[in-house]
Structures are given as structure tokens and as C-alpha cells.
Amino acid sequence: MSSLSNRHAIQIEQLRKSYSAQTTGDVHYIIKDVNLVIKGGEFFVLLGPSGCGKSTLLNMIAGFVSKSGGNLKVDNVEVDRPGRDRAVVFQQADSSLFPWLTVQENVEFGLRMKKTPKAERKVISDRFIQLVGLSGHEKKFPKELSGGMKQRVQLARVLANDPAILLMDEPFGALDAMTRRTMQKELVNIWRETHKTVIFVTHDIQEALLLGERIGIMSVGPSSNITDIYDNTLPFPRDVASPEFYSLYNRIQGHFEE
Numbered sequence: 600m601s602s603l604s605n606r607h608a609i610q611i612e613q614l615r616k617s618y619s620a621q622t623t624g625d626v627h628y629i630i631k632d633v634n635l636v637i638k639g640g641e642f643f644v645l646l647g648p649s650g651c652g653k654s655t656l657l658n659m660i661a662g663f664v665s666k667s668g669g670n671l672k673v674d675n676v677e678v679d680r681p682g683r684d685r686a687v688v689f690q691q692a693d694s695s696l697f698p699w700l701t702v703q704e705n706v707e708f709g710l711r712m713k714k715t716p717k718a719e720r721k722v723i724s725d726r727f728i729q730l731v732g733l734s735g736h737e738k739k740f741p742k743e744l745s746g747g748m749k750q751r752v753q754l755a756r757v758l759a760n761d762p763a764i765l766l767m768d769e770p771f772g773a774l775d776a777m778t779r780r781t782m783q784k785e786l787v788n789i790w791r792e793t794h795k796t797v798i799f800v801t802h803d804i805q806e807a808l809l810l811g812e813r814i815g816i817m818s819v820g821p822s823s824n825i826t827d828i829y830d831n832t833l834p835f836p837r838d839v840a841s842p843e844f845y846s847l848y849n850r851i852q853g854h855f856e857e
């Protein structure tokens with residue numbers, strides 16, 4: 600019998616992504632020889648400076664970007680394409696929402712594709728619209744929503760499809776500080792309720808510490824790698840003013856000052 604921690608695990612060995620420079624043909628590595636094991640149900644944060652290759656690695660796990668070498672397995676199966684077990688939440692909701700569909704229709708879109716019966720679709724969309732705090736806005740169109748609300752719709756739509764693995768690419772990066780904090784709290788609640796495997800990309804140390812059980816530090820590119828992994832066992836909800844939080848923050852910040 601497989602344990603919860605082995606289901607939806609991600610194993611990455613010697614993973615590489617390279618490209619050839621158009622003018623010279625020289626091979627450059629975006630990421631090189633990344634090794635990482637993420638347990639099923641874990642909340643893992645990928646933290647690193649802009650341009651180090653976080654999105655590239657996340658999109659490789661999603662199956663959107665092909666690898667140039669190494670192994671990348673989800674549930675012990677090599678990833679070579681996107682799958683229903685994985686879903687990505689992007690920084691900008693605008694490009695992923697359908698402007699001609701209402702909030703509810705957007706959230707139900709994947710379910711409709713799967714031919715889920717209408718009544719069941721409604722139960723599921725109601726649940727996730729409520730979970731992200733958008734009850735009462737079901738009939739609105741994306742253009743009637745604020746940036747934060749659109750981001751919530753994107754999250755509700757991804758959750759309605761019930762992927763085992765949530766891949767989040769700076770999903771709150773464009774939000775104002777207050778909305779961002781609310782969304783971070785909601786995400787932690789959703790993760791604790793649904794036991795999904797979450798990989799969350801950010802360049803914000805405080806966000807990484809508020810969310811992650813483990814935080815992988817990516818080095819500056821090219822040939823970027825995960826150089827260190829920090830365990831964060833602080834209890835939820837995390838208190839940014841606690842001495843433990845401050846101490847871990849300083850240790851991690853030290854990486855980026857060297």
C-alpha cells in the first residue's frame with residue numbers, strides 16, 4: 600500500500616535545461632544538474648532571484664517545457680507532457696481567464712470539458728468560489744473584477760479541477776500587500792484542507808517563510824541549481840514578528856547578500 604507521502608511525489612535527478620545561442624550556437628544552461636525530491640502533500644517553495652530559472656523548472660514539472668537531460672518523475676512516471684494531475688497558477692490571471700465567461704463559468708470550464716453533469720458542476724464551483732471568498736460575484740465577468748479577485752477566480756478554477764499537484768508561479772506577485780496577505784492565508788488553509796502537493800515560486804523571502812514547509816534556494820543563473828534547502832517547522836498561522844521567523848529570515852537573506 601502506498602503511503603500518503605509517496606503519492607504525487609516529484610523526483611528530479613540531474614535535471615538540465617539548455618538552449619543554443621542563436622548567433623554563435625554556443626550551449627547555455629538555464630538550470631544544470633538539479634536534484635530534488637518533493638514528497639506528496641508537501642508545500643515546497645522555490646526561492647531565488649529574478650531570472651535564475653524558477654519558472655523554467657516549474658514549467659518543466661508542468662510538462663510545458665521539455666528537459667535537455669536528467670530525470671523528472673511524478674508518481675514514478677517520467678514527465679513528457681502536461682497532465683490533469685498538475686495545474687499551474689500564473690502571476691497574471693488575465694491571460695488565463697476567458698473574458699466572455701462569468702466567474703462561475705470560468706470556474707466550471709474544466710469540469711465542463713470533463714463532461715461533469717451540470718448539477719455536480721454547480722456544487723463544485725460553489726464550494727471553491729466560497730473557499731476563495733468570491734460568493735456573490737458568480738455572475739460577474741472578469742472585466743468587472745479587481746486584479747485580486749481575478750487571481751482568486753484563477754485559483755478557484757484550478758482547484759475545481761482537483762489536480763493533485765498545484766504549481767504556483769509567483770501567483771500573488773501583482774497583488775497589493777493586503778490582498779496578497781489574505782490570499783497567502785487562504786492558500787495555506789486550502790492546502791491544509793486538501794493535502795495537495797504545492798510547489799510555489801517566489802523571490803520574496805517573507806512569502807516563502809509564511810507558506811513553505813521546505814524552502815529550496817536557487818542560485819543565480821546561468822547554470823542555476825538548488826544550493827540549499829531549509830526546513831520551516833514554524834506552526835501555522837506564521838507570525839512574522841516572532842524571533843524564530845526573524846532568525847530564519849536572516850539566515851536565508853544571508854544567501855542573497857554573499
Ligand SMILES: Nc1ncnc2c1ncn2[C@@H]1O[C@H](COP(=O)(O)OP(=O)(O)OP(=O)(O)O)[C@@H](O)[C@H]1O
Pocket residue numbers: 618629647648649650651652653654655656802820
Ligand atoms: N527559450 C529560451 N531561450 C533562451 N533563454 C531563455 C528561454 N527561456 C528562458 N530563458 C532564460 O532563462 C533564464 C531563466 O528564466 P526564468 O523565467 O525561468 O527565470 P525566473 O527565475 O522565473 O525569473 P523571474 O523571477 O524574473 O520570473 C532567464 O535568463 C531567461 O532569459
